Amino acid sequence: MGMPNSRYPPRQPTHQTTRVNTPTETSPLLQPNTDNASAPGSKNHNKKGRKGSGPHSPVLNGNGINSKTIKNNNSNNNGNGQRRHSPPQHQLPTQQATYLEPDEVAIPDNLWLIIISIWTGSFLSAADSTIVATTTNKIASSMHGSNQLTWIAASYLITNAIFQPLCGKISEIYGRRTTLLIAQFWFGLGCLCCCFSQTVLQFSLARAITGVGGGRLSALSSIIVTDVVPLRLRGMFQGYANLMYGLGQFLGPVIGGLFITVNENNGWRWMFGLQVPLVMVASWLVYNNVHEFILFAEQRMLLRSEWSSFKKIDLPGSLTLSVVIVSFIMMFNSQTSLQFGLCLGTTIVFGILFWAVECYLATEHIIPPFAFRGVLRLSAIAVMFGTMTIYGLNFIIPIYLQVVQDFTSLQLSIFNGFGVFSVSIGSLLAGWFLKHEKSTNVDIILKNSVNASILGFFSVFAGALLCMLVTINAKPSVTQDQIDWLTILLFGGSYFLSGVGYGIYLVSLLILVVGKVGLKHQASVTGMNYLFRSIGSASGTGITLSINGSILKKELYSFFVKKGKPGGKAIYQHLMDDSFYIRDGLPEKYIRKVLKVYRESVGDAMVLITLMASAALVSSLIIRLHITFSNKESRSLLHSV
Template sequence: MAFDPDQSSPLLESEQSLEGSIDGNVDRNITLPKDQLRKILAALWIGSFLSALDSTVVATTMVGIASEFDDVKNVSWIATSYLLTNTVFQPLYGKTSDIVGRKLCLLFAQFWFTLGCLICCFSNSVTQFAIARAIAGIGGGGVSALSSIIVSDVVSLEDRGIYQGYANVIYGVAQALGGPIGGYLFQTIGWRWAFGIQVPFMLFCGVLAFNYVNIHAEHIPKGNKRFTRENLSRLDFAGSLTLVISTSALILLFSSDITTSGLYKSFVSFIAVIGFSAFIYVENYVAKEQIIPSNLIKGILGITAFVAAFGSMALYNSIFLTPQYLQVVENITPVSSGTFIMFQVLAVSFGSLVAGMYLRKSNDNEDNQSNDSSFTNEESKNEFIKARAIKISFFSILLIFVGMTLIDSQVYVTEPYSLGLVWRIILVIGLSFIGFGYGIFLVSLLIIVVATVGRSGQAAATGMNYLFRSTGNVLGVSISLSTYNNKVIGSLKSYLADKPNGSEIFEKLLENVNYLKDIQDASLKETLLNIYRKSFAVGFIPGVSFSFIALALTTYLITIRKK
């Protein structure tokens, strides 16, 4: 008899309790009508598409936007503000959706993302624009996290990898289009349209979510029971607040540069320490249900979370520094610099599909039987899939490390305004290695998490993994941009100190980097361009370091898996 879910019937079957998994649950295949599945995926993936498009639009236009406002010295806040709120709110969606339901949380996320895009259109300074991006980030984190969580609700673990591959193809195509579209709009009708055009599409996405995302997982209360005092008391407001404060303070600390006062850094450090201490106390002694259960940061799951963080730090180092390097040092237009990033994000899509197909073949492999006779066939399959996911995660991080090394080496040796072809090919290869590795990395880490905790625990675990990944995103951008800014500001200040009109040139470069193009003295211009080139090379070094740390962690992950 076909399963025909309605508004009151559970989407998931009862799950058999077994020893060996963290929450005692084992995945079972779910029979869901194809038409209903397509509508759910459309509601999720249209939002993910727009969120991804938005990210590379900003990456390729933020220097131009800041220059238009004569405030290049604060350009990092355009990227950091979105990533900050995206990071601190993302883990809250997982546990909250287990309490009040998936649809309500998804609609909440879509609302804030849409509002932020709308406010971007009317911004008149870097500060206003950064605030608008922060508002969009509140929703953007939920759109991404809930898309992953809901797909894990409605497909089997065996198929989860390939569906993540499909999702990453959509995400990758959007990111590939975002750079050229953002650059084109910036050069033609204006950058404001790049954000305004997203608003009607997000409203349509909200209509789809309202009508079709009716997920009734067995562990989520039904109907009005979700809003009873008893159920809502499960929400950890104190833990959420302290997590937001502490994570924000940490990100702000790493976003500071050499122009930031020591008093500010000390104050933010103090807030971070107090915030994290309060969070730990609340989670251990006050919270009825923890936002991030303690068992999710131990063993394989804990290592996986840190791999996610450092791998993402490397990726975002390349995404945000590469377009700036190309535009400033090599005099490449925003449209063309976006084309370079397109290779990277398309490689992410391809890597995700390859990883999904590889993991889906587990049923055809004769090794798909565990040596532990106490495992059920279903658990054996899950354990086997997890083992394969751990194996390919090492390969994925190795590719990211090689790609980062290639990019940093190329930037260090290539002269400014170079017309050569070889350096462009090396840059594309490096970006493609990073993208392909990251695509595999996304799928493999998600499968490790879901296979370890089971279906009913996957929302909180996915939220925690997204927290570390998003923290990696924002710290990758913050640390890289701060490293670059510190180097370029220090070098410019030192070089121009005794030059005629040096202080005036220095101030103009801080306000608008395009002033470089107006300098008539060829010798001065060449020296300044080389200062920027070497500063970018220094800025890529953290990305190389992040990928090396992630590689060491995946090696350890394989080691403890074999024990």
């Protein structure tokens, strides 16, 4: 490519570059040229790779690599022992044709440096998420705000859901590295603000700042991996990524529990403060190792400060989509029927506006309109319900174990750590399954992805169902010596089963949507996949905690206030402010009754979580039926746009 002095050099593979070829459907760029004018030994043979006069004339693959470089570095061999020739200059493809098939990705020499750099941020984001999930109850109690648990969880998830769909498009305009560095900045700033928060409101705002960058760390990592890893191997690499993510989720609650054990009131502050220097290290790694690997990356980087680049950001679509996301999530955190109605109406109105903007006004879309059709739409619905299930479990299980079963912070951290680590196991299983099929035929890979996702959703459903049965039937434990560890083991196994299923369907559905659209739109559809994950995580958490909280308030108010118990109003207020008051100040004669109320409220929330899991499973089965019986849908949805 031109402009060799640019600060953003394109990836230039050396003789060590690995080449993965597609034997079934070869791009026109890679087919041997039968024109005698270009045959070996002819006078035109040495003209291959020569630049033409047009702006799109260099022969590039989907990663912006000049085909001349690839041919020279592969000794002009096409991987099958046949010599590959360049097409004549008059047959150079159009801009759209310069994209090779998804498998035609040249792997850079510094692949593992790139991988380590982007996964460091994902690790921190994962650790942060489980630190909060397992310590939310303690943090809220230390600030006398146990009745505001929902806001601590939802604030991060709302901003996460708003900014996640934008990262794909913005990274195409301003570059993967720049977008990732900005995300890390906001994540680190949010962690710093959490460290110094004094009230639940301040902490919730700090978590909202963290969410601006936190969700994009994982989404951009997946996008960058897609830039540098061929489709056949992406399942395995996504499994490795989720292994690293799972390691962060495993260590997060353990470290959080240790900090709280050392300092029960303020130990959680150190958990967030410690992340700030680690984020700085992650940013340094990204700055030094991550560059641009997309088509015409160099030209895009040189033009990114131009007004024309800024206009490519769909601001009307972004604003209307943000309102839809916020109102939809707030709908499940409503305290009154009036609030619910307002949120529902806002969601519908701005949803229609978003549809109108994207269909009739926008020239550059946040998410391509075809992403809301067919298999892509069904996969988004499935991933939303599946993530609602998992996040509902992630936030309701700590309440059940700490309050109803009297788990210590460290015990809860270890339990939750093994549960979330199961996600990594599921991811590796899915990656191994997809890699085990040696065929590079895209249709076969996508079919296997759908089959794997069905298995994953069934595992999530089975785990959620077992968790529901345990919480409904297990007896509360007033003290540690009353804990039924056999029941806890069954409960942990059920949670583990759901985690394995979650890891399986995350990998398989991501491979499905990326394989459907190819490299050109992979960033946008990956952003859409993460958007529906974010909507699922926020709404699942909000619905679960809202149902649990509303039932809790109703039953406790009825028992202590309406029935006129001595000091009932004061006891009720204490319980709403601090759930640990049950064993630290509540009269002994009321303890078993209050624990029973907590168990019933958690059980009702678990019933809804199981319904979410069943909706996800049904959606995955519909995807399978759609692919089986639809003859109209092609391997790439680009042809149907």
